[in-house]
Amino acid sequence: MSLSVNTEVLWIDTPQGRLACSRWFPADNPGKxxxxxxxxxxxxVALWRDFPQQLCQASGREVIAYDRLGFGQSDAFPGALPSTFINDEAVNAFAHLKRVLQIDSFVALGHSVGGAMAAACASRYRQDCLALITIAAQAFVEERTLQGIRDAKVQFQNPEHMARLSKYHGDKAPWVLNAWTETWLAPTFADxxxxxxxxxxxxxxLVLHGEHDxxxxxxxxQRIAQLANGPSECLILDGCYHVPHREAPEAVLAPVSRFLGAER
Structure with missing residues (x-):
């Protein structure tokens, strides 16, 4: 039987701008x-689709998601994205969210570059982060990564692709695309x-990665799992590509629920 889930939408003020944030609570909240x-x-947040609700139901925990500055419903990012943007997320935006929502202990879960941000938060808030979960995260700049970005850059020359991106990011969509492609393809980011x-x-x-990412x-x-001083588990998800939580939700929800089953 699925747990009933309550939701809340709110804004987080930061010195750089407002962040749009959503929360999903189990109706019978155990306080984990x-x-x-x-x-x-x-x-x-919108592109997580129904995964946060599914995760809330499967884990019995509150789930929090927010649009990074420059994305979704959050305010525009002031200028170009700096090459330090991954660590900056842990130092700036997440620090404000953690304080405003009075989050003491937490589990960090990130997808793709969000996995690197989750790892940065796990490292920076070592006393507070009880578990780290990454999905399709990058650990270094690989030619396969760059070629995938180059291919996507060509695809986004099609107005229909930009229109879909604008559906979620509004007039910030060109900035969002450039922040991804130009940052990762820049020679200064190569190392x-x-x-x-x-x-x-x-x-x-817990490190999850699609077989065909x-x-x-x-x-x-493998490299992300090696960073962990504590217990680590690496799972390659059969038949999955870069977005396993949409392609095969149960292949993600089942190991995550099992992993978090121990009181963390």
């Missing part, structure tokens, strides 16, 4: 630490690695 979601390079970004990750870590080989989940 919440799961905070970090979206991908073209993502936003980025997750190992250089984050320090120790002490919490249990078009933006990264299975070297990425």
């Amino acid at each position: 630490p919440p799961i905070v979601l970090f979206h991908d390079s073209l993502g936003c 980025w690695t997750l190992e250089r970004l984050v320090g120790a990750i002490d919490c249990p870590t 078009e933006y990264g080989s299975t070297l990425h989940p």
Whole structure:
């Protein structure tokens, strides 16, 4: 029987602008630490679709998702995206969200580049992050990643693709696309690695990666799992590509629920 879920939409004020935030609560809230979601390079709360509600029901935990500055319903980003944007998310936006929502302990779950942001938060808030979960996250700049971005850049020359992006990001859509493509393709970003970004990750870590991920080989989940000082588990999801939580939700929800089943 599915748990009943309540929702809340709110705004988080930061010095850089307002963040749109959504929360999903189990009706019978057991008071477990919440799961905070970090979206991908073209993502936003709406593009998680029904995954947050499914995750709330499957885990019995509150789920929190927010649009990063420049994305979705949040305010525009002031200028170009800096190459330090992954760590900046942990230092700036997430710090404000954590304070405003009075989040003491939490579980960090990120998709794609959001996985790197979740790892940065797990490292920066080592005493508070009880578990880290990544889905299709990158750990370094790989040619496969760059080629996938180049291919996507060509596809977005089709007005229909930009129209779909504008549906979720409004007039910020061109900035969102450039923030992804031009940052990752820039020569100055070529030597980025997750190992250089984050320090120790002490919490249990679950790393999920699609077998056919078009933006990264299975070297990425292996390297992410190696960062963990605590217990780590790496699962390659059969038949999945870059968005397993939409392609095969149960293949993600089942291991996540099992992983969080131990009181974390």
